[in-house]
Amino acid sequence: MDTAQMAAVYDRMKDTVYRVALSYCRNVQDAEDITHDVFLARFRHEEPFPDDESEKAWMLRVTVNRCKNLLKSFRRKFTVPLEDAAQVCVTQPEHEIWDAVNALPARYRLVIHLYYYEGYSVSEIGKITGRSETAVQTQLYRARKLLKQTLGEEIEP
């Protein structure tokens, strides 16, 4: 992969990877570090992907693994989350749901983001996160339930 190809991949996928990392880590610095790692892994990956979607799924799976590893790492335990990403919200409803989603446990944040934002199916999320479909379904159910408790109303897809 030459530099131009790397740049193209980066520009195409940077925000997708970063958003998942930020969703999981809730920390800008960590999310940036993970994004770096993911792209380096992508650039080292020599086998071609059949299509962009396969490449995206592969990169998100790597992202999730990197996030999990980071959260259990020694360094993470002494890192104070910045949690300054809420500035992306403009309206009050955006603030409310953004805060509610980010208040969820990490695994629930992840499935909510992948399901509602990235539009992945339960099966696809299972493959990305390394979880069974049942586990993803359960996590989605519980995430929605927690959101409902927090927001006081059902969330509309």
Next chain:
Amino acid sequence: MKMDDYRHAADRVHIAEHCRQEVMNMTKNTEPKSRTPMIRVATGIAAAAAVLGITGGFGMMLHNMKTDMKQDPAAQLEEQVAAQYPEYFREYYEARAGHPVDFDFTTLTGTDLDETWEFDTAAVHLVAAITDGWTLNYLYTVTPKGEWECTANNINLLPMVAISADGVSGHPNACADNDCNSALIDKELREDGSLLCLGTVRISDGLTAPLSGEVNYYVNCFEHTTGNNFANTDHPISFNLPAEQAECRPLANSGNGGTFTAAIGLDGQTFTFTHSVVTPLGVILTNYDTNEIDYTDGSGGGSSVQADAVTVMKAIHGESEPQPAEITYPDMNSEFAAVGDYALYSTWQNSPWTDASDESNVRCTCWLPFTEPQPLDDVMFLQLYTPESLAENEIAACAEVNMQAEGEGKPVPVAVTSDDREFPLYDAMTGGQRTRKFSWGLVHLDDLALSEDGKHMECFIRVVLNDDIEVSEGDTFAIGLDTTVYSADMEHMIYNQFEITEMQLSDPHSTEYRIIFAAPEGNVPFMTRDEDGGYSTHENDDFLEKQPLPDYMLYELSLGRLAVLDADGNVKKECIGEQENASLFKVRLKDYSTADDKKPEPNDPSEPYPTIDDIAESLDLSAREFEFGTVIVDGYSTDQDGNPMIDIGIYPNGAFDSINLEDGKVLAVRVTPVGYDEEGNRYEMHFDECQQGAMWYYTDLQYTDGSFHMHLGLDPRCMKETLNENGEYYSAGEQSVQTVDWRTLNIQLYLNALCIKNGLLFALTPDGGSYADENVYEYQVKAADSIQPWQFRFGKAAVKE
């Protein structure tokens, strides 16, 4: 609330622009650097010349590395700091597993090693080492020379590498020289005729305190064919071990939480294990007892052994889901000692040569490597069971390692016995309790939950078949489920029989099937307890609407049918034998200790209130004595709109005998229900909004046989939140208008006043006061002191403080 709002916000999340430049700069090197080498190797590992002399190959990765080093001095320098051990171990595990391994080996502490030995029969190359904090595992290749070929008979005669501890000063728990012998754990014969070997050595004693900091080891290589010739590296290698290690935990008996001892037979002896450590690389069993260990007695030896019956492992991931296919320990009957098996390290408190007969002095640790590393992020339990128990129907006797620290997510198991049946709390159920083993396979309860409307059960079932059941192409595998849902007091029961339904295969190459059962939307007959303890069926179409499932919290699940069906739906094989108990799981969704099961104290606002049925059945709870008589909350009914109506009766003691009701006078009462939701918000009825009459609305009582009765309708349209954010009462007209279901609230019912209308002959209040806006008081009847409001709920939603 719409998820579009979340999407809009997420759309504005962009990575900082400077990151692009950083990433692109890092890509200018064709081989990215490892950011932080985690192990310092003190051997002066850049003995490139020695490396270049090696013939044969460990793997393509290593070959490429050597080539690069020859061709490019800059790359040579680069490689000295770029750790390759993650890829070496990935290559090894992928070869062993037979498929790609998705594990980030950089999360483990490791190092590249580069030691070589040349013998007449073979060349040996030590490649890399990795540690999980408890074991040090290293890879090396053995490449036969000349006509020598590896066979099953001579494979053990090839040279082997051993890494031994260097007697670590400053580490009181460290191994002595002979106390940490290494073992060859695996040999893989490769296509080119070389062997890829995995050796292991423990790095702690007794598994009580893994080492940390810098630890020195010696690397040795033994060559058997020439009489145990010995060569060492002349210099130690030094490891900086990880600061954090997996925790050693006692084994528990799956099912009841008691202690457990795993036993392994070995050379006529039985080694018992009481504790376990689970790391991404495997399971370590030990018979260590923290109260007994005495390091001053330590000596002993290590060996790599094979036993005929050890353990099979199954990890339960995340939401207690088993993934037996990935972690099941393979090849228990391997013919090769120490090949693909496990490593058993023994430590004798006293010398085995002088006191070998005393088993109590033998401490042993056993490392059972996973087929491939497991991230273990969400693993809650790991079960261990022996081949003997596999033959049993019940899995409950297996040992279980709790992977989560107490107080950090794993609830203390709570089991409630009702009607002599034990219903463990679902969230506290162990993996063993969620698994039921049959002769044909396993049934696992993946999840049990209420539907989002709270009215219907959803049950996630997984079945893993063993070899006894064959589902051919074109056949379907189907299951039927019987569910019985009991009310908390076992007085009511709903029985539902799910028809036999096709299960979905998890993976085309697996024997694992899944299904989700959901209680039907339609009406389900319910049963009530008879006097003799049995149940009578009632066909009440509205029952579920009136008494939805949250009141029915005890679930008993049984297999109805399990069968292989042909393409026409005909049964080819019925899986459940007559001798098999089809009972699956008993489980409760709610912890009674914090809700319904606890005897409510009606006058304690911190307690959930008793149900309206409870207080209706008890005079102690339902009756209040006044000077004019007794007021009783008799129960409730519903109006035409389904709103609850509280039935109240007044039983006078003669105070009204002088009043002639024939003159058009009516006895009226004013009662005020006040509701509290889970957050403590207060709601009151305000009749003036939806009923004719004034704020202080009196309800006429109907006279029947010497007593007076009323039905107080709890119309949600009359509900108002009466306190503002500051806890102050809203002034008139400022009330927050909310419609709240009374059935979700804790209710306090106040008797405010009693009067005889058509002249307002008198009024009274529970505290003996009166209301100034009542014009005429012929007389007052003081209420008894310490009258408390009635407190109750309708039973569907216990409110926790």
